[in-house]
Amino acid sequence: MIRSTITQQDLQDQDKMSTIVNELFDQVADLVKESKQWSLIYRHGEITTRKNKSNSYIQRSSRHTADQVTYDQLRSLLHLNHSLNETKYIKQLTDAILLQKVNAEADLVRLSFKTPAPCSNREFVELVATREHNRSFMVVSQPAEYHSVKKGHVRGAYKAWELVNEIENEKGEKIVEWTCIQHSSAGGLIPRFISDLFAARDFHHDVKCIINYIQENK
Template structure:
């Protein structure tokens, strides 16, 4: 696979706010990565239903460079409809993630750039040994259709707020070791009321954690989010139904 055109996302490196591409370019970059992920090196099936794959850009054998991991799963209507998934992952994404990902302790809206683009900072406590991590990302979302089936895309790119003109925004970040991640979340409506959920990501926790340790753990870490989200989503629906 050749190097993707949109290297600003595939590199996974933080971008200064003044250099952020257009929303269309960010969504296009995310879709390019989604299309590429179909051909990544297959990995294990985790959590019984979550398939994984890995890719290293700039490496023909997939063993070098900055690694990306992907997970994908299909879900029946009993597990959740397209609207259920999009409500949880495409609306108030950071706030919702804090409800079902135990490591996320705080989230804060740094700046809203448009109805579909917001900068969020997320504060993680990964374990008792590591210092807290802070991830600041721009999240851009798009809801559309493919072959008359609905699809939703959310692209997160790491943001660097170290410039002088961004001091007020940087002050909103929690204190902790700066990590970074880029991700593409994709919700696709399938026939028979099924939903495909695909997510690709590249990350670095920062600090003294070796990158290869993070890369080895990444498929398992992102796969755990699937049952966590499903449980949270179904509990939320049950609470809403009992309230009516």
């Protein structure tokens, strides 16, 4: 079970939230470096999925040439209005609602997902923050407390750290290196091992959905 460490009181304290957001961004580089040593569990073309077996964190990593997707294309979808854009390429996501503009980098959002019967639909209330430096941007997500659960839904939670870099390959061409680390809990009565199994198995789909959406909407 993933518990929310960001309280409603925290969300009203600008100094506290600035500290929390900075700490989350500070974690990205170390997590990305560490995750490259985790066990490889899946490979789908250029997309690899790894797992830290000690804590069920999963990582996906991929590199993409400009004919697949560019840095600017990913930036427009993932860095700008990250959560609100997710409804464009995630079919199961029925709602993405901005609950609070926390600061210039971070939003509090509620994401509602349609899940197959007999499971209840899921919702996630997350602090989502983005930051860019040169040709690199980060997206971090952490569960936050929120007083009500949407009718007909069960509250889940996830933590995520995402890094997108524009780099040069051995041919001197600009390519995108894209890494995401995630730890999630579906909540409700779904056993943890089943939730972890499906999360790892399907993690690569995020990349394909995003690239397909970008290519179809050029």
